[in-house]
Amino acid sequence: MGLQTGTKISLAAHGLLVSWVAFGAWLPSEPLPLPVQEVAVISAEEFARLSQQIQAPQVSESPNGLTPPAASPEPPEVSARPETRPDRPIPEATPVPVVDEPVPALPEPEPDPEVADRLSEPETPPEVPALIPSLPVPEQVRPADRVAPVPVEAPEEEVAIDDLVQPEVSPDEGALSEQEVQEATAPEAASDRIVTEANESDEAEPAPPVAAPLTSVRPKTRPRRPAPAEVAETAAPSAPQVEQASAIEDALAAAIAGGGHVAAPEPSGPPLTVGEKDALRVSVSKCWNVGSLSTEALKTTVEVAVSLDPDGRPKTGTIRMMSSTGGSSGAAKQAYEAARRAIIRCGAKGFSLPSDKYDHWRDIVMTFNPEKMRIK
Amino acid sequence: MRRNLTALLASLLVAAAPLLTAGSAAQAQNGPLRIEITDGVIEPLPYAVPSFLAETPAAAELANQITRVIAADLSGTGLFREIPATAHISTVSDFNAPVRFADWKAVNAQALITGSVSVNGKQLTVRFRGYDVFADNELGAGLQFSGTTDGWRRMAHKVADAIYSRITGESGYFDSRVVFVSETGPKNDRRKRLAIMDYDGAGVQYLTNSSALVLAPRFSPTGDRVLYTSYESGFPQIHVLDVGKVQRRVLSADKGIMSFAPRFAPDGNTVVYSQAEGGNTDIYTMDIATGARQRLTRAPSIETAPSYSPDGNQIVFESDRSGTPQLYVMPATGGEARRISFGKGRYGTPVWSPRGDLIAFTKQSKGRFHIGVMRLDGSEERLLTASFLDEGPSWSPNGRVIMFTRETQGANGRALLYSVDILGRNLKPVRTPDGASDPAWSPLQK
Numbered sequence: 001m002g003l004q005t006g007t008k009i010s011l012a013a014h015g016l017l018v019s020w021v022a023f024g025a026w027l028p029s030e031p032l033p034l035p036v037q038e039v040a041v042i043s044a045e046e047f048a049r050l051s052q053q054i055q056a057p058q059v060s061e062s063p064n065g066l067t068p069p070a071a072s073p074e075p076p077e078v079s080a081r082p083e084t085r086p087d088r089p090i091p092e093a094t095p096v097p098v099v100d101e102p103v104p105a106l107p108e109p110e111p112d113p114e115v116a117d118r119l120s121e122p123e124t125p126p127e128v129p130a131l132i133p134s135l136p137v138p139e140q141v142r143p144a145d146r147v148a149p150v151p152v153e154a155p156e157e158e159v160a161i162d163d164l165v166q167p168e169v170s171p172d173e174g175a176l177s178e179q180e181v182q183e184a185t186a187p188e189a190a191s192d193r194i195v196t197e198a199n200e201s202d203e204a205e206p207a208p209p210v211a212a213p214l215t216s217v218r219p220k221t222r223p224r225r226p227a228p229a230e231v232a233e234t235a236a237p238s239a240p241q242v243e244q245a246s247a248i249e250d251a252l253a254a255a256i257a258g259g260g261h262v263a264a265p266e267p268s269g270p271p272l273t274v275g276e277k278d279a280l281r282v283s284v285s286k287c288w289n290v291g292s293l294s295t296e297a298l299k300t301t302v303e304v305a306v307s308l309d310p311d312g313r314p315k316t317g318t319i320r321m322m323s324s325t326g327g328s329s330g331a332a333k334q335a336y337e338a339a340r341r342a343i344i345r346c347g348a349k350g351f352s353l354p355s356d357k358y359d360h361w362r363d364i365v366m367t368f369n370p371e372k373m374r375i376k
Numbered sequence: 377m378r379r380n381l382t383a384l385l386a387s388l389l390v391a392a393a394p395l396l397t398a399g400s401a402a403q404a405q406n407g408p409l410r411i412e413i414t415d416g417v418i419e420p421l422p423y424a425v426p427s428f429l430a431e432t433p434a435a436a437e438l439a440n441q442i443t444r445v446i447a448a449d450l451s452g453t454g455l456f457r458e459i460p461a462t463a464h465i466s467t468v469s470d471f472n473a474p475v476r477f478a479d480w481k482a483v484n485a486q487a488l489i490t491g492s493v494s495v496n497g498k499q500l501t502v503r504f505r506g507y508d509v510f511a512d513n514e515l516g517a518g519l520q521f522s523g524t525t526d527g528w529r530r531m532a533h534k535v536a537d538a539i540y541s542r543i544t545g546e547s548g549y550f551d552s553r554v555v556f557v558s559e560t561g562p563k564n565d566r567r568k569r570l571a572i573m574d575y576d577g578a579g580v581q582y583l584t585n586s587s588a589l590v591l592a593p594r595f596s597p598t599g600d601r602v603l604y605t606s607y608e609s610g611f612p613q614i615h616v617l618d619v620g621k622v623q624r625r626v627l628s629a630d631k632g633i634m635s636f637a638p639r640f641a642p643d644g645n646t647v648v649y650s651q652a653e654g655g656n657t658d659i660y661t662m663d664i665a666t667g668a669r670q671r672l673t674r675a676p677s678i679e680t681a682p683s684y685s686p687d688g689n690q691i692v693f694e695s696d697r698s699g700t701p702q703l704y705v706m707p708a709t710g711g712e713a714r715r716i717s718f719g720k721g722r723y724g725t726p727v728w729s730p731r732g733d734l735i736a737f738t739k740q741s742k743g744r745f746h747i748g749v750m751r752l753d754g755s756e757e758r759l760l761t762a763s764f765l766d767e768g769p770s771w772s773p774n775g776r777v778i779m780f781t782r783e784t785q786g787a788n789g790r791a792l793l794y795s796v797d798i799l800g801r802n803l804k805p806v807r808t809p810d811g812a813s814d815p816a817w818s819p820l821q822k
Contacts, residue, residue: 115569116581116622129534132503132518145454145801149415190417196800198746198759272409281411288416292455294546295731305408316512334545337508341486342416344510348481363408372414 146190149285154189271360272353280351284366287346290338290373297334300327301369304339310358312350314343322365339368420457421543422484423450426468427461428491428502435500438525439493442502442532446489448576449536449550453777454802456543459485471503480509487515489539500525504535506542515542529578530821537820549772550575553818554779555593555602555619558582559791559811566811570604572619575772575817577807583622592768592814596640599818603627603638603647612636614649616664627662635660637680641708642688648672650680659693672710683727684708692716692726692735703737705752716754725768730819731775734798738767738780747780749798760800764789768813773820779806781813 168184307318324332430436450456466479471492491504506515537548558571567586588608602617617624628635638649657678673679677697701722706713717723721741739746745766750757765783783791791813793806
């Protein structure tokens with residue numbers, strides 16, 4: 001026997017009510033926020049004044065005194081460059097400071113320079129150059145742009161440029177012995193590779209700090225030996241050396257004059273050590289400037305022969321190109337000329353070679369291979 | 377027994393004697409000492425150029441000016457360094473007198489240039505000789521140029537070109553011109569017109585007025601004509617301008633079709649350019665005489681900035697077919713293109729070197745713009761510059777130097793021309809009277 005619908009609803013409603021009274025009514029709940037309106041107490045006069053209707057200004061019928069608006073600026077130029085242009089970084093907007101100063105008027109654009117009707121060419125082009133007969137051959141400082149095998153820090157301004165590092169020596173007034181005055185010298189500043197604008201920031205990055213020493217202390221140079229007491233003994237060996245040199249020159253002259261094959265004397269004694277050869281190689285490298293060579297000459301290896309005097313100076317007349325590989329004859333000529341300049345310039349004071357091994361270094365063939373120098 | 381042992385040892389020694397001799401001979405040095413030099417230095421070559429002698433009273437001023445232009449040309453390359461006159465020991469008082477090489481060696485002048493100038497009415501004659509100081513001889517034969525006094529700057533450039541060529545072994549680039557877009561006025565009202573000048577910024581002349589926007593001028597292979605894009609009709613269209621007569625005409629006059637980024641083929645008779653039609657941009661060629669066109673690319677992406685190889689057989693161009701702008705090379709008749717740029721970033725405006733061995737380009741990477749060069753296969757990429765905005769490289773006639781546009785940042789930013797050599801050295805601004813962009817270097821003048 002079922003209950004009537006009204007009874008069911010009544011039972012459910014009473015059940016909910018009992019449940020709410022039993023549980024819900026005892027639970028705390030947040031009070032609803034009360035709307036609060038701040039008010040100000042004003043007087044009746046003030047209220048009357050505030051509620052008074054504001055009169056609209058009278059508008060004259062005829063718009064006298066109207067001035068035409070200033071010419072609107074031209075619409076911003078549309079970047080009409082059709083080529084795909086990469087995105088530019090957009091800088092963040094910065095607040096514009098308000099300044100009460102009057103805005104200066106834009107300067108009037110200058111009138112266009114006249115378009116040339118016809119180009120004023122200097123234009124009587126120079127005639128075909130004429131050769132000038134050869135002459136008989138008779139007897140500011142930029143910052144270091146130098147790229148060298150070993151990087152060198154810039155020397156102080158007053159230091160003279162030289163391959164040797166020497167401190168300045170000025171004679172002491174109270175010194176007992178006579179002292180030689182010596183100017184301070186240091187090698188020219190150099191980098192060991194080309195630094196472009198694109199990678200200079202990489203260069204500028206400081207190296208990570210390390211606790212270990214980066215370089216070892218260089219041993220001090222050996223003090224010079226005192227001059228020997230008896231001069232006569234030292235003078236003696238020079239005589240045969242001069243004789244030997246003159247004999248070599250005579251033999252060379254005879255060979256150049258076509259006097260038949262002259263057999264070079266077999267070198268005797270121990271050959272040059274690896275260190276001695278390296279020292280010679282380094283001394284020539286310092287003067288081998290490839291900065292002004294063409295890219296083709298920079299691909300050309302040349303073999304250059306030279307004979308040296310006993311004092312280590314190259315005999316200029318004996319410098320000759322033996323062979324070349326990798327480039328045209330023109331490129332080989334440029335490469336050879338750079339090599340010749342290197343030998344003459346750095347040998348001007350004599351290469352540092354052991355005089356007792358002269359037979360071994362009297363004739364030298366130097367191979368100048370610029371492969372490593374192409375893009376340093 | 378002992379006797380037998382002694383005899384055996386003796387025979388062994390006799391047998392070994394030749395071997396020992398051979399060993400010691402091998403240890404000794406045969407022939408000249410041989411060494412290999414692989415490390416050198418790269419630095420400017422010091423040279424001296426005493427003021428050229430004035431052979432006539434009227435030539436005094438010109439002689440000095442010509443000398444200064446020669447020195448500026450040579451030192452401006454970054455390959456040479458002038459030894460100032462105050463350091464000279466010798467003076468040159470007679471053009472035909474022998475040179476005292478020792479005096480020039482003492483100041484470390486490795487090259488010496490002497491010359492004389494004579495003026496007879498409007499006729500100008502310049503003679504010069506170059507010397508390899510440390511070799512005690514001349515750098516090639518002396519030369520004499522004749523012309524008019526109006527052309528004294530060109531004669532100075534020609535002397536500098538000859539000296540440059542004799543020392544470096546490659547042709548010079550001093551007797552050349554540059555066409556560019558001159559820019560005046562504030563950024564929101566910038567006026568642009570075509571202008572032409574000597575490579576060093578001297579003698580600026582204007583080729584168009586500023587009534588219409590002009591872009592991207594390009595010289596013909598002979599330097600007598602210039603292609604450029606103009607918005608004169610409100611639409612980008614290609615014009616060709618006769619440089620001598622300053623006469624121009626429209627090459628592409630199709631309404632509704634945008635054509636831009638033109639460049640001459642090495643034969644001077646064909647133009648390669650980009651054409652935008654229906655929202656798609658592809659590369660076309662046009663015969664200048666007949667107007668006949670040929671479409672080279674057919675891709676839904678943007679293909680632009682084409683540039684011929686010096687032999688005219690290939691074209692390098694920019695395309696975003698891979699998603700970002702990259703460089704591609706295709707045959708000059710069209711066909712399959714191969715991508716050559718693979719570095720991180722966006723590549724654009726490729727230009728083939730006149731030597732044919734390198735491609736210059738603009739690259740954007742990490743918010744910076746670079747001018748760079750790479751081999752034809754994309755290898756050995758080398759970034760030469762870095763700034764807020766560098767773009768639009770153009771090669772010098774000898775392929776040793778690149779000129780480009782550098783724009784500075786901010787509301788007052790302006791565009792200027794800069795040059796840099798292909799090793800990234802000697803970066804410097806090019807003097808122009810106003811702002812300047814889109815440089816195009818001419819070939820050497822005849």
